[in-house]
Amino acid sequence: DTGVSQNPRHKITKRGQNVTFRCDPISEHNRLYWYRQTLGQGPEFLTYFQNEAQLEKSRLLSDRFSAERPKGSFSTLEIQRTEQGDSAMYLCASTRAGRGWTGGAYNGYTFGSGTRLTVV
Amino acid sequence: KQEVTQIPAALSVPEGENLVLNCSFTDSAIYNLQWFRQDPGKGLTSLLLIQSSQREQTSGRLNASLDKSSGRSTLYIAASQPGDSATYLCAVSGSTGGFKTIFGAGTRLFVKA
Numbered sequence: 001d002t003g004v005s006q007n008p009r010h011k012i013t014k015r016g017q018n019v020t021f022r023c024d025p026i027s028e029h030n031r032l033y034w035y036r037q038t039l040g041q042g043p044e045f046l047t048y049f050q051n052e053a054q055l056e057k058s059r060l061l062s063d064r065f066s067a068e069r070p071k072g073s074f075s076t077l078e079i080q081r082t083e084q085g086d087s088a089m090y091l092c093a094s095t096r097a098g099r100g101w102t103g104g105a106y107n108g109y110t111f112g113s114g115t116r117l118t119v120v
Numbered sequence: 121k122q123e124v125t126q127i128p129a130a131l132s133v134p135e136g137e138n139l140v141l142n143c144s145f146t147d148s149a150i151y152n153l154q155w156f157r158q159d160p161g162k163g164l165t166s167l168l169l170i171q172s173s174q175r176e177q178t179s180g181r182l183n184a185s186l187d188k189s190s191g192r193s194t195l196y197i198a199a200s201q202p203g204d205s206a207t208y209l210c211a212v213s214g215s216t217g218g219f220k221t222i223f224g225a226g227t228r229l230f231v232k233a
Binding site for chain 1: 124152154156161162163164165166169209211213221222223224225226
C-alpha cells in the first residue's frame with residue numbers, strides 16, 4: 001500500500017469552470033476526510049465519509065461543492081463554478097474507525113500530498 | 121467550540137539547538153492529539169500521536185508531551201538540523217459524537233546551517 005493518493009497534484013482553472021479531484025485512501029481505512037488549507041493556516045475540515053456514507057459536512061462546503069465515495073473506496077470532490085476564493089490546497093486523509101465509533105480520528109490520520117487549486 | 125493555538129507562529133534557530141513548540145487547546149475532552157510536519161506546498165506527515173491516556177510519545181529526536189487537564193502539548197526537537205525546517209501542525213481529535221478534529225495554524229520553523 002502506497003498511502004493516501006491524490007490526483008491531480010496541481011490544477012489551474014479559469015473562474016467559472018468545474019473541477020474534480022480524486023482521493024484514494026489506504027485500502028483498509030474506512031474513514032475518509034477532505035480538508036482545505038489556505039496559505040499560513042491549518043487545514044479546515046470540509047466533510048468526511050465512513051465507508052460510502054457522508055456523515056458530516058462543514059458550513060464551509062457551499063452548494064457548489066459536492067463529494068462522493070460511491071463504493072466506500074476512492075472519493076471525489078467536485079467544485080462547480082469555481083471562484084478565486086476557492087484557490088487553496090485540498091487535502092485528503094484517511095483513518096480506520098471501529099464499528100459504532102462516532103468520535104474523531106482515534107488512530108490518527110494519514111494524509112495525501114494534496115491537490116493545489118489555483119483559480120485565475 | 122474547540123480552538124487550537126500554536127505558539128510561536130514562526131521560529132528561527134541555529135543548527136544544533138534544542139527547541140520547544142507549543143500547542144494549546146480550549147476543550148480538554150479530546151481523544152488524542154497528533155503532531156504533523158508540512159513542507160512547503162506538500163501534504164502533512166504524521167510525526168507523533170498521543171492518546172488522551174498517555175503523557176508523552178517519543179520518536180528519534182522528537183518528544184511530544186500532553187497535559188490534557190491544562191489543555192497543553194509541547195513538541196520538543198533535540199539537536200535541530202536544517203532538514204527540520206518545515207511547518208509543524210498540532211491537531212486534536214474529539215471523543216464525543218461526530219467529527220471534532222481541529223488543527224492549529226502551525227509553527228513555521230527555520231533551522232540555519
